[in-house]
Amino acid sequence: MRGLTVLMVLAASLVATSPRAALAQQPPAAILGVEITMNQPEASIGDRVLLTLRIRHRSDVAVTATPEAPLDVEFGKQNVTTLALPDGVVQTTVTWTVQPFVLGPVGLRAFPVAWVTQDGRTGRFLVQPPRFVVQPVRTADDVLLRPLKDPVAVPGGPPAWLRPALYSLAAVASLALVATLLWFLVRQVRVLLGRRHGGPIMAPIPVVITAESSARESLDDLAGIRLTDSNAFEQYYGTIAFVVRRYLSDRIGFNAHALTTDELERRMTANGVDRWQARLVGGLLERCDSAVYAHRFPDPASADHDLTVAYEIVELSRPGAPLIGVLPRGATA
The missing domain is CATH 1.20.120 (Four Helix Bundle (Hemerythrin (Met), subunit A))
Structure with missing residues (x-):
């Protein structure tokens, strides 16, 4: 049996505080439950915070949500999983890795969640992510400059032969590119000469329209x-x-x-x-x-x-x- 197939396009960006679940706007009848959480209430600049959206719905419903990242917050690629629960409903879980690059409280705006059923009915509702705080890594009166730490030695580095092999591969690829360009130029010159001397003209490759x-x-x-x-x-x-x-x-x-x-x-x-x-x-x-x-x-x-x-x-x-x-x-x- 083929799985349900539905695509939807939605977006709107956001930020929130506290790891407790943030309640969504009252969901429609097709949506049985919504929960959105942050895995930690505080973070530092550049830390990865996990934003998780869980939606329980009927098995004939598909859902999607794509927040729009603010300028000072970076969203990683979303990960979507579905789980058939024993009570006959489906739980769709969507996670994003959020990296803040601004200090202080961070609050994402509510973003829409869209749903569609097999018979073409659609709808959307808003969810509000929880807020979290980005803490500075030094005190306000700490103005001293410190030397950089020594580079960390990472065990299991690439073997010695890898770099020369990559150089050789790049050289071969460059030669292949040059040969292709020369072939193309020679072909074009032959076409031009054929036109000038009344010879046969190569027909252009037709564009396939599907x-x-x-x-x-x-x-x-x-x-x-x-x-x-x-x-x-x-x-x-x-x-x-x-x-x-x-x-x-x-x-x-x-x-x-x-x-x-x-x-x-x-x-x-x-x-x-x-x-x-x-x-x-x-x-x-x-x-x-x-x-x-x-x-x-x-x-x-x-x-x-x-x-x-x-x-x-x-x-x-x-x-x-x-x-x-x-x-x-x-x-x-």
């Missing part, structure tokens, strides 16, 4: 549209529906433009697409039809989310798409 690149390029054009009137909404949602149907026709191998939304869901399922992915496509196309034909227009934030869902449909349907997101109960990572 279904994914074509769909993404069409969706990228929608990013600059301002949804200020009905014509803009109709163009926006009409383009999303056309691009999604064209992409599914190219990728799965049937004429998606000739099918209704219900027929398209059944045809996708019959062609081996997961049922919840087919429902995700059907839900998006129904919202597109509602905007284009019934003139029921959502708010701009929901319209931006629908564009994100269209990107995710392209990502989920491409060959060899990685299985990421929340694993169902009983599955293994």
Whole structure:
């Protein structure tokens, strides 16, 4: 059974105090519990403090959060793990390594956590990290200069032959680069001479346009549209529906433009697409039809989310798409 696959994009940055858990904004029904902690209340300049966010949710929900680091605080790459609990829920744990480079109390701003379900419902809520204090390593009246410590000898250093071998490898790579440039120049000279003397001209290498690149390029054009009137909404949602149907026709191998939304869901399922992915496509196309034909227009934030869902449909349907997101109960990572 394939794992649940969902991608989301969110950001907002923050800092907090005290290692006790900081409470989040009241989470929605899909989220069963939220806890965010720091592993230590005090640190020094450059120390690594571990920020941990634990979210308990239903097994059909995926969550994500990406804080934006302030100028004086550095965030390391996030680490995400999921755990199926005995009571049938899933716990997603996200950790960041935080390095402060400013003295005094450090408080990160609350940042959003986004969630999405298999049937395309989404939402977000805020979590507030705890505060912590960065202590100076010397007293305020300590102004004396001290000599640097002797370099620390690290055992198990690289062998003596490694440096000459790296130099030799760099020389070989440089020679290969020079040979490639010379070959390219000779080839270009031959082409120019062939044109001057009426000889055959080498045809340029065609650029391969895939279904994914074509769909993404069409969706990228929608990013600059301002949804200020009905014509803009109709163009926006009409383009999303056309691009999604064209992409599914190219990728799965049937004429998606000739099918209704219900027929398209059944045809996708019959062609081996997961049922919840087919429902995700059907839900998006129904919202597109509602905007284009019934003139029921959502708010701009929901319209931006629908564009994100269209990107995710392209990502989920491409060959060899990685299985990421929340694993169902009983599955293994």
